[in-house]
Amino acid sequence: MTALLTVRDLDVNIGNVRVAAGLGFDLAAGERLAILGRNGTGKTTLLATLAGLRAPEAGALALCGESYEALGTRRAAQLRGLLPQGHIDAFQSTVLETALIGRHPHLGRWGWEGREDERLAREALAAVDLAGLGAREVHTLSGGERQRLAIAALLAQQPKLYLLDEPLAHLDLNHQVAILELLSRRTREDGVGIVMVLHDVNFALRYADRALLLFGEGRTQEGPVDAVLRAEALTRLFGHPLRERREGAARYFLPD
Amino acid sequence: MPTRRRALLVILLLALLGLASLIAALAAGSLPVAPAELAAALFGGGEGVAADVVRELRLPRALAAFACGALLALAGALMQVLLRNPLADPYVLGISGGASVGALAAMLFGLPLVFVHGGAFSGALAATLLVFGLARGDGSWTQTRLLLTGVIVAAGCGAAVALILSVAPERELRGMLFWLMGDLAHAGSAWPALAMLACGILATLPFARDLNLLARGDLAARALGVPVARLRAGVYLLASLATAAAVTTAGSVGFVGLIVPHLVRLAIGNDQRVLLPAAALAGGALLTLADTLARTLFGPQQLPVGVLTALIGVPVFLFLLTRSPKTS
Numbered sequence: 001m002t003a004l005l006t007v008r009d010l011d012v013n014i015g016n017v018r019v020a021a022g023l024g025f026d027l028a029a030g031e032r033l034a035i036l037g038r039n040g041t042g043k044t045t046l047l048a049t050l051a052g053l054r055a056p057e058a059g060a061l062a063l064c065g066e067s068y069e070a071l072g073t074r075r076a077a078q079l080r081g082l083l084p085q086g087h088i089d090a091f092q093s094t095v096l097e098t099a100l101i102g103r104h105p106h107l108g109r110w111g112w113e114g115r116e117d118e119r120l121a122r123e124a125l126a127a128v129d130l131a132g133l134g135a136r137e138v139h140t141l142s143g144g145e146r147q148r149l150a151i152a153a154l155l156a157q158q159p160k161l162y163l164l165d166e167p168l169a170h171l172d173l174n175h176q177v178a179i180l181e182l183l184s185r186r187t188r189e190d191g192v193g194i195v196m197v198l199h200d201v202n203f204a205l206r207y208a209d210r211a212l213l214l215f216g217e218g219r220t221q222e223g224p225v226d227a228v229l230r231a232e233a234l235t236r237l238f239g240h241p242l243r244e245r246r247e248g249a250a251r252y253f254l255p256d
Numbered sequence: 257m258p259t260r261r262r263a264l265l266v267i268l269l270l271a272l273l274g275l276a277s278l279i280a281a282l283a284a285g286s287l288p289v290a291p292a293e294l295a296a297a298l299f300g301g302g303e304g305v306a307a308d309v310v311r312e313l314r315l316p317r318a319l320a321a322f323a324c325g326a327l328l329a330l331a332g333a334l335m336q337v338l339l340r341n342p343l344a345d346p347y348v349l350g351i352s353g354g355a356s357v358g359a360l361a362a363m364l365f366g367l368p369l370v371f372v373h374g375g376a377f378s379g380a381l382a383a384t385l386l387v388f389g390l391a392r393g394d395g396s397w398t399q400t401r402l403l404l405t406g407v408i409v410a411a412g413c414g415a416a417v418a419l420i421l422s423v424a425p426e427r428e429l430r431g432m433l434f435w436l437m438g439d440l441a442h443a444g445s446a447w448p449a450l451a452m453l454a455c456g457i458l459a460t461l462p463f464a465r466d467l468n469l470l471a472r473g474d475l476a477a478r479a480l481g482v483p484v485a486r487l488r489a490g491v492y493l494l495a496s497l498a499t500a501a502a503v504t505t506a507g508s509v510g511f512v513g514l515i516v517p518h519l520v521r522l523a524i525g526n527d528q529r530v531l532l533p534a535a536a537l538a539g540g541a542l543l544t545l546a547d548t549l550a551r552t553l554f555g556p557q558q559l560p561v562g563v564l565t566a567l568i569g570v571p572v573f574l575f576l577l578t579r580s581p582k583t584s
Binding site: 074109 | 465
C-alpha cells in the first residue's frame with residue numbers, strides 16, 4: 001500500500017532561515033505524527049509545504065502516491081485538509097455556514113450544499129461539542145469554540161490526511177483531550193493520517209505514533225515517539241532542561 | 257444557510273423591484289405618462305410627444321441609471337470581499353480618482369462629450385493598472401498593500417482634480433462639479449454599461465462560492481482548493497472594469513457601491529452566490545429611483561444624482577456603523 005504522504009529530500013527555507021534540509025519520511029494511513037519545535041523554527045511553514053501550498057526549495061512530496069501538481073488543487077483539497085493557525089471572520093456568518101465551507105472541494109462549480117452536506121456538517125459540529133449552535137453567529141463564539149468550529153469544518157471536509165497547526169490552541173483541558181481522542185479515533189476507525197503541530201510533549205507522547213523535531217538551522221529528527229521523545233533531545237529542542245518521569249509503564253516529561 | 261430556492265426567491269423579488277423602479281422612471285417627470293400610454297410607447301409603437309419622451313429621453317437614461325447602479329453595487333460587493341473589509345467601496349482603490357482626472361482634463365480643453373467618456377474610461381483603467389502594478393511590486397499581494405496603494409493613488413488624483421478645477425474656465429466649472437458628483441443627464445448610450453453588467457454577473461456567479469472562501473482568508477481558501485492568486489487578480493480587474501464602465505456613463509456616483517452590498521448583506525447574509533446578483537439588482541433599482549427623484553424633485557431644475565445617493569447614503573451608513581460595532 002502506498003503511504004498517505006511521502007516526503008523525500010525536502011529542503012524548506014523561509015528567506016535565509018533553514019527549516020528543514022533533506023527531510024524524508026513516510027506517513028501511512030492510520031498514523032499520527034507530531035511536529036515539535038521552538039517558536040519561529042518554521043513549523044507552520046513546513047505544514048504549508050506538506051499541504052502543497054508552498055513550494056519547497058528542493059525535494060519531492062507525494063499525497064496518496066501522486067505529486068500535488070498531478071493532483072490539482074481540487075483533488076488535493078478532497079484528500080488533505082489544513083487547519084490554519086488563525087481564523088478570519090471579516091463578515092458575519094453562522095456556525096453551520098462556517099462548518100459547511102469544508103464541503104467546498106466536494107461540490108461542483110454550480111453546486112449548492114445539499115441535505116447530505118448539511119448532515120455531515122452537523123455531525124462534525126456534534127463531534128466537537130458544538131451541537132445545537134448551528135444558527136449562532138461566528139462573532140459570538142469564544143476563542144475555544146471558534147477553534148473547535150474550525151476543526152468541525154475540517155471534519156466536514158473528510159480528508160484522508162489532516163494537517164493541523166496547533167489544533168489545541170485556545171482549548172480548555174477537557175476539550176484538548178476530547179479533540180485528541182477524536183482525531184485518534186478517526187485514525188483508528190477511518191484510517192486517516194494526521195500531522196499536527198503540538199507544544200505539549202506529553203500529549204505528543206500519548207497521542208502521536210511518530211514525532212518530528214525541528215531543531216532549527218535545518219536540523220530535524222523524525223521517528224517513532226518512543227525513540228525520538230527523549231529527555232536529552234527535548235532539552236536540546238526547547239533549550240530548557242526536561243526530566244523524564246515514569247509511572248508504571250507510562251512516561252512523561254516535566255520541565256525543571 | 258440560504259438554500260437555492262430562497263436565493264431564487266430573493267433574486268426574483270429584487271428583479272420585480274428593479275422593474276418597478278424602471279417603470280417609475282419612465283412614467284414620472286415634468287410630463288407625466290399614464291400606464292396605458294407607457295405601454296403603447298414601449299410595445300405598441302405609440303406616437304406623439306409622450307411616446308417620444310419615453311423612448312428617446314427617459315428609457316435610455318433609466319437603463320443607464322439601472323446599469324450604473326448595478327455595476328457599482330456589484331463592484332462594491334467584489335471589492336469588499338477582495339479587501340476583506342466591509343467598508344471598502346468601488347472607489348477605494350483610486351478608480352474614480354483616475355476617471356475624474358481623465359474626464360475633467362477632457363472638459364478643461366473643451367473637448368466633445370465622447371472624449372469626456374473616453375477620458376474617464378482611460379483614467380479609470382490607468383489608475384487600476386497603476387495600483388495593480390505597484391501593489392504587486394514585491395510579489396506579496398496583500399490587501400493592506402493594495403489598499404494603501406489605492407488610497408495614495410486616489411489622493412494623488414484628488415490633488416490633480418483640485419488643480420484642474422482651479423485653472424478651469426468659469427463656464428466649465430458647473431459641468432465639472434456635476435460630473436464629480438455623478439450625473440446621468442449626459443449618460444449617452446446605456447448599452448456599454450448594460451453589456452459590462454451582463455459580463456460581470458456571468459463571470460462572477462460561477463466563482464461565487466470561491467469568493468465565500470476568499471473572505472475567510474487566503475490560506476484557508478487555498479487549502480480548500482481555491483486558486484487564490486488568480487481569483488484575486490480576476491476579481492480586481494472585473495470590479496475595476498465594472499466601476500470604470502459605471503463612472504464613464506454616470507460620473508462618480510457615491511455610496512451606491514458601499515451602502516447597497518451592506519444592506520443586502522444585512523437582509524440575506526454574506527453568501528456571494530445570492531449577494532452578488534441581489535446587490536446588483538438592488539443597486540440598479542436604487543440608482544434608477546434616485547435619478548428619477550433627482551430630475552423630478554425640483555423639476556425642471558435637475559440635481560446631480562450623486563448628491564441624492566450621498567444624502568440617502570450617509571445617514572444609512574452612520575446608522576449601520578453604530579448598529580454593528582464589528583466592522584473590520
